[in-house]
Amino acid sequence: SCTQVFILFYFLYL
Amino acid sequence: MLELRLVQGSLLKKVLExxxxxxxxxxxxxxxxxxxxxxxxxxxxxxxxxxxRSEGFEHYRCDKNFSMGMNxxxxxxxxxxxxxxxxxTIKGDDGGDTITFMFESPSQDKIADFEMKLMDIDxxxxxxxxxxxxxxxxxxxxxxxxxxxDLSSIGDTVIISVTKEGVKFSTKGDIGTANIVCxxxxxxxxxxxxxxxxxxxxxxxxxxxxxxxxxxxxxxLSNTVTISLSSELPVVVEYKIAEMGYIRYYLAPKIED
Numbered sequence: 199s200c201t202q203v204f205i206l207f208y209f210l211y212l
Numbered sequence: 213m214l215e216l217r218l219v220q221g222s223l224l225k226k227v228l229e230x231x232x233x234x235x236x237x238x239x240x241x242x243x244x245x246x247x248x249x250x251x252x253x254x255x256x257x258x259x260x261x262x263x264x265r266s267e268g269f270e271h272y273r274c275d276k277n278f279s280m281g282m283n284x285x286x287x288x289x290x291x292x293x294x295x296x297x298x299x300x301t302i303k304g305d306d307g308g309d310t311i312t313f314m315f316e317s318p319s320q321d322k323i324a325d326f327e328m329k330l331m332d333i334d335x336x337x338x339x340x341x342x343x344x345x346x347x348x349x350x351x352x353x354x355x356x357x358x359x360x361x362d363l364s365s366i367g368d369t370v371i372i373s374v375t376k377e378g379v380k381f382s383t384k385g386d387i388g389t390a391n392i393v394c395x396x397x398x399x400x401x402x403x404x405x406x407x408x409x410x411x412x413x414x415x416x417x418x419x420x421x422x423x424x425x426x427x428x429x430x431x432x433l434s435n436t437v438t439i440s441l442s443s444e445l446p447v448v449v450e451y452k453i454a455e456m457g458y459i460r461y462y463l464a465p466k467i468e469d
Contacts, residue, residue, distance in 0.1 A: 200369065200418055200466035204256045207464060208446050209338035 214242045214304045217271040221300035225291045230430035232284040237333050239279040258423050259462040268456030278306040281333035290326045345440040346415040347374035351407040353437040357428035364421040366390045373416040404435035415441045418466045427461040
């Protein structure tokens with residue numbers, strides 16, 4: 199099975 | 213003060229239809245560059261980035277940078293009241309609590325104005341770095357929409373794999389499996405019907421089809437879609453908005469446990 203990664207994992211707040 | 217006039221009002225209607233199901237509330241950012249938006253979906257899995265450049269408007273005035281928080285469902289309700297051929301004018305003020313949409317019929321015999329309440333939205337911009345992608349696929353947007361729709365009747369996730377053979381979209385579900393391979397095809401009558409694959413190295417990633425299907429609502433904005441893939445980054449699904457800018461969807465992958 200697969201786990202969904204969150205977009206915040208890649209992009210940090212400016 | 214913001215004042216913008218868009219002769220091709222249908223573009224704005226299409227933009228709203230492309231994002232309203234993914235994002236409920238968002239801040240529209242107004243600057244001399246243009247009218248833009250960056251927002252995550254409520255699950256924080258996808259991000260939408262929209263830019264409508266100031267040069268694309270017949271008239272564009274923005275005295276200072278500011279944001280206007282809007283409920284996109286409500287904005288869509290208002291824009292649905294504009295005819296497809298109508299000219300749309302948007303007026304708003306920094307610190308104001310409403311925004312005005314004015315719809316003019318092409319023959320100027322009907323003019324309507326709608327005032328929508330704004331809202332305070334706490335949102336911060338994510339930093340999206342410029343990146344090199346392992347593979348970039350450009351294909352007809354209708355074809356991509358068809359593939360996502362077809363696969364979602366079989367499974368919940370799609371594996372997108374790019375090799376030198378082409379781009380493969382695969383899924384599996386309770387009833388079986390499906391694989392659709394699209395090969396590079398540049399020998400078509402019209403450039404927008406081409407499938408072009410630029411691959412630096414093979415890449416294979418898994419995504420939730422629910423989001424991909426939501427992204428394809430932007431298909432009426434562009435005949436082609438560009439899918440950029442890298443094993444270390446979210447996929448970018450981009451629809452260019454003719455002469456004006458783009459709508460980009462970023463989607464984080466699903467990874468093996």
